[in-house]
Amino acid sequence: MTQSTFSGAGRRNAGLLSGLQALGGANPALVVALGGLVGQQLASNPEYATLPVSLFNLGMAIGILPAAFFMRRLGRRNAYFLGALLGICGGLTAYLGITISSFVIFSLGTILAGFYSSYVQNYRFAAADSVSPEWRPKAISWVMLGGLAAAIVGTQIILFTRDLWPATPFAATFLAQAGLAALAIPLISLLRSDAIQSASVHTSTSTGRSLWEISKNPRFIIAVVTGMVSYSLMSFMMTASPLAMIGCGHSVRDSTLGVQWHILSMFAPSFVTSMLINRFGKISITLLGIVLIGAASFAALAGLSVTHFWTSLILLGVGWNFSFIGATTLVTDCYRPEETSRVQAFNDFLIFGSVALSSFSSGKLLAKQGWNGINVWTFPIVGVVSLALIWLAWHERQHKNTPAA
Template identity: 35%
Template structure:
C-alpha cells in the first residue's frame, strides 16, 4: 500500500506530465497557427477581389474563435476537455485541407471558409492554459500558464520555416503545400491529446447553485483580467496582421516578412518560461504595465522607419508585451476564480475568451482596412489608447486592493 508521501508524489508526477503534454499541444497548435500568421494575408491578397479584403480570411479565424469559445466551454464540461480538444484539432486538420484546396482552385470564398474551421481549432487551444491551471498546484498556476504559453517558442521557429519549405510542395500552386503541413500538425495534436485522458483527478466542486453570470463578470479583478488579455491580444493582432503586407509593400521579399513573423513569435512565447515566475513575484498589475510599455515601445520603433531590422525589433517588442499582458491577465483570472465551483470557473473562462476573441476579430478585420486607407503609421498609432486603458485599469485595481488592505488593517487595530 502506498504511503501518503508516495501518493502525493504520484499525483505530482501525473500533474507534471499533464502540463508537459499541454505544452507540446500548444507547440503544435502555434506551429500550425504560425503558418497562417505568415501566409494568410499574402494568400488573401492573392485570391481576394480587392486589396482591402486581404486580411479578411485571417479576421474570420478570430470571428470563428469568438463564436466557438462558449460552445467549447460548454462541451468541455459535458464531455471533458481532452475530447473537445481533439475535436478542435480535427477542425484544424479540415481547415488546412480546405485552405490547400482553395488555393488550387483559386477560390477566395472557400479559403475564407477554411479559416473559419481553423478558428474553431484556435478556440479549443485557447483553453489549454486553463487546463494546465487545473492540473497545477495553487503556487504553480501562474508558472503553468507561462509554461503552456511558452510551448510555442519552438513553433515560432518551425512554423514559418515549414511554411517556406512546403510552399511549392503542390506544383503550380504556391502555398497550397504549406497548408497541408497544417493538416499534419493538427493530426499529430490529436494523437498527443489522446494521452491526456485520465491525467488528473476530478475537480472539487463548490456547494450551492451556480452564481449568476453577471455577478461573476462584475468582479473588478475579472474586468481587469479581461481587459489585459483583450488589449494585449487585440493590439498584437492589429499590428501583426498588417505586418506582412507592410513588409512586402516596402519592396522587401517574402522571406523578410517570414523572418519578422518568426522573431515576433519567438518574442511572444519565449518569455513564457519566466514571465509566470516574474508575475508570481511582482504581481499582475506590474506585468500589465510592463506589457503595455513594451508594446508602446514597439510602435515607436515601427514609426521610426521601415527597414527590415525596424520591422523585426518593433514586432519583437510587440510580442513580448503581449506575453506579459496575456499571461498576467490569465493568471489574474485563474486566481480570481480559483475557489469557485467548476461551473462558475468555466463560465468565467468562456466569457473571458469570448470577449478577447470578439475584440481580436474586430482588430483583425480593421487592420487591413486601416493599412490600406491610412498606412503603416496609423496601424501602430491607434493601439496607444488601448494600451493606456489596460495600464489604467491595472492601476485602478491596485489602488482598490491597497485601499481594501488599509481598511482591513484599520479594523484589526480598532478591534
C-alpha cells in the same frame, strides 16, 4: 483534481499540453503569416486581403462557447480530439481553396482553423486547473513555452513548402497545417483526463455565482479588458505587418522571418514570466507588458527598414507575453471551482471576439491610412489600460491596508 506541488499528474499534463501548444500554436502562425498574402492573391478587392485572418479569429471567437459546451459534456480530453479533427478539416479546406483559386473556400478553411484554435486556447486553463493556485503561473508558462516550437516549426514549414508546387504557392503549407493537427491526436490520448478536467464538470451541488455578479469585481473587469486589449493590439499589428513589409519592398522571406521572431518573442519569455510574476506581482508584470506593446508602436513609427519591423514585432511579442499571461492569472483569481468552465469561456469569447474585429479593421486601416495609421491607434488604448492597471494596484493596496471593522 489539483496538485499541491508542481509534480505528478499536473506536471505531466503541463508537459503534454506544452507539446500540444507547439502543434496547435503553429496553426495561427501559418494563418497570420500567409492569410493576408493568399487573400491578396485571391480577393478581388485589396481591402479584403486580411479577411481570411479576420475570419480565423472570428471562428476562434465563435468556437469558444461550443468548445466549452463540449468540454462540459464530453470532458476536456475528448473535446480536444474534436478540436484536432477541426484543425485537420481546416488545413485541407484551405489547401483546396488555394488549388482551385477560391477565396471563399480558402476563407472557410481559415474559419475551421479558428474553431480548432478555440480548443487550443483552453490548454493554458487546463494546465492551471491541474495544479494548486500558487503553481498556476508556472503551469500556464509551461504551456505557453510550447509556442517556441510552434514559431520554429511554423516558419520552417512556410519556408520549405511555400513554393513546393509553383503553380499553387502556399498550397502545400496548408496541407502541412492539416498534418500538424493530426499529430496532436496521439498526444491528446496521453493526457490524464481526471487531472485536466474542469472542476465544474464534477460539481453538481453548486452552480456558483452568476457571470453578472462575478463581472462586478474590478479585478475581473480589468483582467478581461487587459486580455482583450493585449491580444487585439498584438493581432492588429501582426496581421498588418507582413502586408506592410511587402508593401515597403521587403521580401516574403523577410516578412516570414519577422513573424518567426515575433512568435518566438511571444513565448520565449515564458521561461521567466512566472518567476517575474511571483517576484513583482501579477499587476506589475501585466502593466509592463502593456507598456512594451506601446513601445512596439514607437519602434514601428521610427522607420521602415527590416530592422524597424523586426524590432517592433519582437517588442510586441514580449509585451503580449507579459500582459496576456498576467491577465490570465488575474482572471484565475476571480472564480470558484464550480464557476471555472463558464468564466473561462466568457473570458475567451470576449478576447477573441475583439481579436476578430481588430484583425479585420487592420486590413482596412492599412489600405486607407498606411502602416503609420495602424501604429498611432495603439497609444490611446495602451494609455487607458495602463491607468486602469495602476488604479487596480492602488485600489487593492488600499483595501489590503484598511483595518477590518
